[in-house]
Amino acid sequence: MAIPAISTGIYGYPYETCAEVMTEVVKEMRDIDMELLVCLFSQEAYNIFSKIFSKD
Numbered sequence: 001m002a003i004p005a006i007s008t009g010i011y012g013y014p015y016e017t018c019a020e021v022m023t024e025v026v027k028e029m030r031d032i033d034m035e036l037l038v039c040l041f042s043q044e045a046y047n048i049f050s051k052i053f054s055k056d
Helices: 015-028 043-053
Strands: 002-004 037-039
Touching: 015 043
Parallel strands: 002 037
Antiparallel strands: none
């Protein structure tokens, strides 16, 4: 499953908030056997998402 970080680019939705929401969604889907791909546009986004995803 691919999940894009929608609205974090030109619309300015905060990377941190998006990553936190995605983290909660992924936690709810832990029992489903699938590969997850998070689509990000920039190194800044990657750094923020990586930091938040690694908290758990």
